[in-house]
Amino acid sequence: MIEAWSHRDYRGFTLMAPDERDAVVAEWRRVGGAALEIGTFQGVAAGVFADAMPDNRLVCLDTFEANHDAIATWLANQRPNATLIVGDADTLERLMPPRQFRLILVDGGHDYDACLCDVDVALRHALDRPGSILVHDYTCQCFAGIRRACLELLGVPTTIVNTLAIYRLPAIAPDEKETT
Numbered sequence: 001m002i003e004a005w006s007h008r009d010y011r012g013f014t015l016m017a018p019d020e021r022d023a024v025v026a027e028w029r030r031v032g033g034a035a036l037e038i039g040t041f042q043g044v045a046a047g048v049f050a051d052a053m054p055d056n057r058l059v060c061l062d063t064f065e066a067n068h069d070a071i072a073t074w075l076a077n078q079r080p081n082a083t084l085i086v087g088d089a090d091t092l093e094r095l096m097p098p099r100q101f102r103l104i105l106v107d108g109g110h111d112y113d114a115c116l117c118d119v120d121v122a123l124r125h126a127l128d129r130p131g132s133i134l135v136h137d138y139t140c141q142c143f144a145g146i147r148r149a150c151l152e153l154l155g156v157p158t159t160i161v162n163t164l165a166i167y168r169l170p171a172i173a174p175d176e177k178e179t180t
């Protein structure tokens, strides 16, 4: 069952359960550096992440295509170390230099094509390895396309917390081809 969670420190709600948010923070603490959230909605989970890592930069990406009102809530929840890019993974690839993020949380479009595109850009362009890609709703029956896209591009997760798949990716080996 999908649940909406509110938080006393932020406006709006998130669909990320507390144990999933804790797992994101723990993973970010482990890898350090900057983090990227693909699909940020009202910025409730982003607020939790940014407040937990105040000295690290969080970039949030969302098209806000079906929910323009969420932008105002996101801005009300904005923390000093968080910035917002309105657009999709292709926008990110055009705007950001390669390999800027040690942790990427994928929680944008929930169909196969959208997730495949997000994970592809995360893996090929955005992730600074060693680093981690986390995919929300991986175990949800109603989002079978997410699991399929992840299995195709990333394989079996390193570990799973609730619906969150965590992939720990090693440094790129010297003989491995850089695609960006």
Ligand SMILES: C[S@@+](CC[C@H](N)C(=O)[O-])C[C@H]1O[C@@H](n2cnc3c(N)ncnc32)[C@H](O)[C@@H]1O
Binding pocket: 013, 014, 015, 016, 037, 038, 039, 040, 041, 042, 043, 044, 045, 046, 061, 062, 063, 064, 065, 066, 067, 070, 087, 088, 089, 107, 108, 109, 110, 114
């Ligand atoms: C489930 S919500 C994200 C929730 C947020 N991570 C949280 O926990 O509070 C999914 C968001 O992804 C956005 N979205 C949908 N397709 C997208 C895409 N292709 N690129 C970026 N964001 C997208 C939607 O506008 C929506 O706000």
